[in-house]
Amino acid sequence: MRKIVAVSGKWIKPLVFALVLGVAALAAAGGAAAQALAVVPEVTVVLDAGHGGFDGGVVSSEGDREADINLAVTKRVKRRLEEGGVRVILTREDEGALGVNKKEDMQKRAEIIASSGANAVISIHVNKYTKSYRRGVQVFYGDSGTGGAFAAKLQSVFNTYINSKYSGREYSALAGDYFIAKCSAIPSVIVECGFISNGEDLKLLRTREYADEIAECIFKCVTAGYNL
Ligand SMILES: [Zn+2]
Numbered sequence: 001m002r003k004i005v006a007v008s009g010k011w012i013k014p015l016v017f018a019l020v021l022g023v024a025a026l027a028a029a030g031g032a033a034a035q036a037l038a039v040v041p042e043v044t045v046v047l048d049a050g051h052g053g054f055d056g057g058v059v060s061s062e063g064d065r066e067a068d069i070n071l072a073v074t075k076r077v078k079r080r081l082e083e084g085g086v087r088v089i090l091t092r093e094d095e096g097a098l099g100v101n102k103k104e105d106m107q108k109r110a111e112i113i114a115s116s117g118a119n120a121v122i123s124i125h126v127n128k129y130t131k132s133y134r135r136g137v138q139v140f141y142g143d144s145g146t147g148g149a150f151a152a153k154l155q156s157v158f159n160t161y162i163n164s165k166y167s168g169r170e171y172s173a174l175a176g177d178y179f180i181a182k183c184s185a186i187p188s189v190i191v192e193c194g195f196i197s198n199g200e201d202l203k204l205l206r207t208r209e210y211a212d213e214i215a216e217c218i219f220k221c222v223t224a225g226y227n228l
Pocket of ligand 1: 050051057058066125126
């Protein structure tokens with residue numbers, strides 16, 4: 001089975017399913033044959049729902065916690081990717097943190113990423129800004145990480161399918177000093193799914209439908225059918 005690796009100028013090659021066809025011919029039973037078919041995922045993605053537990057992340061004026069939105073969106077992304085045959089590893093599956101403090105929590109996430117063997121890491125977050133008019137989906141990558149090309153592609157998909165639809169404002173993927181996006185050699189990005197400080201974004205962020213739109217964009221970027 002061909003192993004997918006990051007190559008220069010491209011993040012990932014299209015997903016190719018390896019079909020393992022096992023045919024057991026039961027000659028002794030008069031030629032009856034049993035056929036076993038298994039689909040083996042070739043792409044693994046770590047989904048990191050940001051914050052959790054003691055760390056609620058940013059909070060809306062109405063009390064919505066980023067940590068809860070992140071987890072809800074992450075679950076929808078997981079569902080969509082798995083439907084499409086992508087193997088998904090979550091850093092957290094419930095509302096709890098991974099450690100007793102921020103340092104331990106981040107270290108545990110880094111350990112999961114390090115042992116994942118994943119092709120990509122996607123950390124799901126929600127943004128907040130002092131000006132309430134700011135809205136839309138933004139993608140970030142680590143300034144010393146390997147996620148730049150993937151981030152640019154993902155941002156362009158979000159611009160096409162979500163930002164142009166809801167706000168008309170497009171963004172460029174930006175680099176920054178983000179631990180989760182540079183704690184490994186795996187192409188890693190942070191997706192800020194919208195602004196909790198914008199009323200329209202907040203309404204969207206509360207819905208499963210919007211989470212599914214985020215999920216579809218991520219799916220387009222990690223599977224065949226999108227010209228990466
Ligand atoms: Zn966050």
